[in-house]
Amino acid sequence: MAGIGALIGAILLGLSLFNPTAFSGARGVANDAARPLNEGGAVARTTSQSWYDSISGYYRAGSQNAELKREAELARIRLAEADALQGENARLKALLDLSKDEVEPVVVARLIGSTSSSARRFAYLGAGRTDGVEVGMPVRSPRGVVGRVLEVAQNTSRVLLLTDSQSVLPVRLSDEDVVAFAEGRGDGMLQIRLINLGINPLEEGDVMVTSGTGGYYRPGIAVAIVTEITSDGGIARIISDPMATDFVSVEPIHQPEAITTASIAADAPIEPETVSDDTADGGGDSE
Numbered sequence: 129m130a131g132i133g134a135l136i137g138a139i140l141l142g143l144s145l146f147n148p149t150a151f152s153g154a155r156g157v158a159n160d161a162a163r164p165l166n167e168g169g170a171v172a173r174t175t176s177q178s179w180y181d182s183i184s185g186y187y188r189a190g191s192q193n194a195e196l197k198r199e200a201e202l203a204r205i206r207l208a209e210a211d212a213l214q215g216e217n218a219r220l221k222a223l224l225d226l227s228k229d230e231v232e233p234v235v236v237a238r239l240i241g242s243t244s245s246s247a248r249r250f251a252y253l254g255a256g257r258t259d260g261v262e263v264g265m266p267v268r269s270p271r272g273v274v275g276r277v278l279e280v281a282q283n284t285s286r287v288l289l290l291t292d293s294q295s296v297l298p299v300r301l302s303d304e305d306v307v308a309f310a311e312g313r314g315d316g317m318l319q320i321r322l323i324n325l326g327i328n329p330l331e332e333g334d335v336m337v338t339s340g341t342g343g344y345y346r347p348g349i350a351v352a353i354v355t356e357i358t359s360d361g362g363i364a365r366i367i368s369d370p371m372a373t374d375f376v377s378v379e380p381i382h383q384p385e386a387i388t389t390a391s392i393a394a395d396a397p398i399e400p401e402t403v404s405d406d407t408a409d410g411g412g413d414s415e
Contacts, residue, residue: 231346233377235259239274240284242370249292249314251275251370253285253378261285261378264344269376272350272368273297273338277378285378290351290366291316298341299351304329307339308361310351316369318352320361330354330362343383 237255255261257280267274267287275295279286288295295312299320306329311319320336322328334354340347352364 231379233379234261234265236375236377238375239287239370239373242289248294249289249312250278251287251289253277253287253376254283255378256281256283256285258282259378262381264381266345266349266379266381267376268349268379269368269373271373272352272366273345274368274370274373274376276344289370290318291370297345297351298339299336300339300347301329302335302337302350306330307341308336310336310364313363316366317355318364318366319358320352320354320364322361325360328357328359328361330357332357332362334362335367336364340382343385344381346379346382 235255237253237259239251240254241252243250251267251274253261253267261277261280263277263280265277267276273290275287275289275292277285278288290297290310290312291314292312293314295310297310298307299310300307306322307324308320308322311321313319320330322330332354336351336354338345338347338349338351350367352366354362354364356363
């Protein structure tokens, strides 16, 4: 039977070599007969492959989702760092502009403390006599006036804030010649009292700046924004909030001569005057 099978195979091989199309009909019949079985196998193979792709895609989607979450979290952190860096750059630029102002500051230092529970409003500066700080020098931030130096130690100073109840600062409207006094209320706000009473020209949102009167502060530095109108002026919110101020500059007194002259005039004793009375005929003088 093996020999017969080999003989039949040799005959079929010879026929296929000499006439390749001799069995095409038989092959077609066989393929037609096997078609349903082949289609079923193909469907099963495709279905199993799609199920495998779905399951593997589900697991891949989970890992990809976790990776995207990590990337988003990292992006938020980097964005927050960028915002912080931008704010730091703005603050440093403001300090640079503060140091390059038209008036060269005596020193740029940090506010190291302030009163919290007391009715008085003081701040403490990390610079003192060794840095050239003197009593009366104005203290300002990049936003505006903070106060003036009240006491000086070797390496620290005490600053009288504008909001202190004993602080009085001559001010004016930024765009008009309306003068007033900004008095501290002890609660973080300023009382604006007009010098010339009558029709109140102030409006909410008006910006008050230093007038330069008194000699301590140079004119034109921002002080406060009016938030409420009163009969004799208004109530204003200080622009340079000490609680939100890190570094400040200590500037020289604007007009030290005026302050010195005023103090001498206030301390000078009043001397009796010599009065000359002319007689009716102009013939004599009497003291």
